[in-house]
Amino acid sequence: MDKKDIIILGIETSCDETSVAIVKNGREVLSNIINSQIDIHEKYGGVVPEIASRCHIEIINMIYKEALEKANISLDQIDAISCTYGPGLVGALLVGVSYAKALSYASNKKLVGVNHIEGHIAANYITNKDLKPPFICLIISGGHTHLVYVEDYTKFKIIGKTRDDAIGEAFDKVARVVGLGYPGGPKVDKLAKEGVANISLPKTHLDNLDFSFSGIKTAILNLYHKNPNVNKADLCMSFEKDCCDILIENVMKAVKMYNVDKIVLAGGVSANSYFRNEFLNLEKEKNIKIYYPELNLCTDNAAMIASAGYYNYINNKFSDLRLNAIPNLKIGESK
Numbered sequence: 001m002d003k004k005d006i007i008i009l010g011i012e013t014s015c016d017e018t019s020v021a022i023v024k025n026g027r028e029v030l031s032n033i034i035n036s037q038i039d040i041h042e043k044y045g046g047v048v049p050e051i052a053s054r055c056h057i058e059i060i061n062m063i064y065k066e067a068l069e070k071a072n073i074s075l076d077q078i079d080a081i082s083c084t085y086g087p088g089l090v091g092a093l094l095v096g097v098s099y100a101k102a103l104s105y106a107s108n109k110k111l112v113g114v115n116h117i118e119g120h121i122a123a124n125y126i127t128n129k130d131l132k133p134p135f136i137c138l139i140i141s142g143g144h145t146h147l148v149y150v151e152d153y154t155k156f157k158i159i160g161k162t163r164d165d166a167i168g169e170a171f172d173k174v175a176r177v178v179g180l181g182y183p184g185g186p187k188v189d190k191l192a193k194e195g196v197a198n199i200s201l202p203k204t205h206l207d208n209l210d211f212s213f214s215g216i217k218t219a220i221l222n223l224y225h226k227n228p229n230v231n232k233a234d235l236c237m238s239f240e241k242d243c244c245d246i247l248i249e250n251v252m253k254a255v256k257m258y259n260v261d262k263i264v265l266a267g268g269v270s271a272n273s274y275f276r277n278e279f280l281n282l283e284k285e286k287n288i289k290i291y292y293p294e295l296n297l298c299t300d301n302a303a304m305i306a307s308a309g310y311y312n313y314i315n316n317k318f319s320d321l322r323l324n325a326i327p328n329l330k331i332g333e334s335k
């Protein structure tokens, strides 16, 4: 390890993944251990907050040890401890925040609080080594659909967001209604590949850069309830196509408004294969470059938190032991 290297330990517990990672200089992952609770929550059709917190408490110590072991590193060699402190489920967040504070206090290392959504954006720095701000980032996750102008590594401006459902939520709801189960995104993605976009759905176009997905979601639910024999694959493909058209329309407006040539996708839904292809096609048609994280960094993981933590660290954005969980933390408000 070079003396100048900065090593950050990241902790993520905002929802149903317990993850600890070690990342060098914000871009090189030395370890990224993720324990997903999906199997546990599957039978309830969604994440049960109380169960999520308990699972985090039971496993976090083991995940921490495994992360150090896999990176072949000791706590002494770490420069700072970073953790997600919002947005997310309060009980789940508190586990990671408390663990990070205890580690920071015991080892006398700097503490860096990270906004989970800024973490999703930072996942791109790990996959795309040449990526630098400014760019337009489309954050499409389970809880958010945000269009963000990323002016610099720690400077963000929300320029559009959903007025109702997050897109991941809409994917999960559609999957549940047509009987695909939870989590729905990957299942809709898979089934849509067998279908064609031949079902017309109402697309909501807003004057500004905001989004709305509740109309399209409700139309699917009504359509399915009226006609349960509808071809599910066609329904999934039509849903994906219309959502993607809405996203691309606003992203292209933002690209013009902010005069940038880079579009970055982030969050769990950026794993969607149809979306990834459609955005890549833009690269060929227009003079812009498209970036997205590798698949295992799209959904929640601690490597992205360590990467965002690194950029906070080098910009002297530290937290102290008063750091608390903030369930509705907004992007750009990181400590």
Ligand SMILES: Nc1ncnc2c1ncn2[C@@H]1O[C@H](COP(=O)(O)OP(=O)(O)OP(=O)(O)O)[C@@H](O)[C@H]1O
Residues within 6 Å of the ligand: 014, 015, 087, 088, 116, 120, 140, 141, 142, 143, 144, 167, 168, 169, 171, 172, 183, 184, 185, 186, 189, 267, 268, 269, 270, 271, 272, 273, 298, 299, 300
């Ligand atoms: N291939 C896919 N296609 C579409 N959606 C997907 C795919 N893979 C995962 N998703 C969706 O991504 C979401 C999970 O993403 P993520 O982990 O970023 O969300 P979250 O952490 O729950 O929410 P947030 O990050 O907003 O707090 C789920 O809604 C899931 O259905």
Ligand SMILES: [Mg+2]
Residues within 6 Å of the ligand: 116, 120, 141, 142, 267, 268, 299, 300
């Ligand atoms: Mg997330």
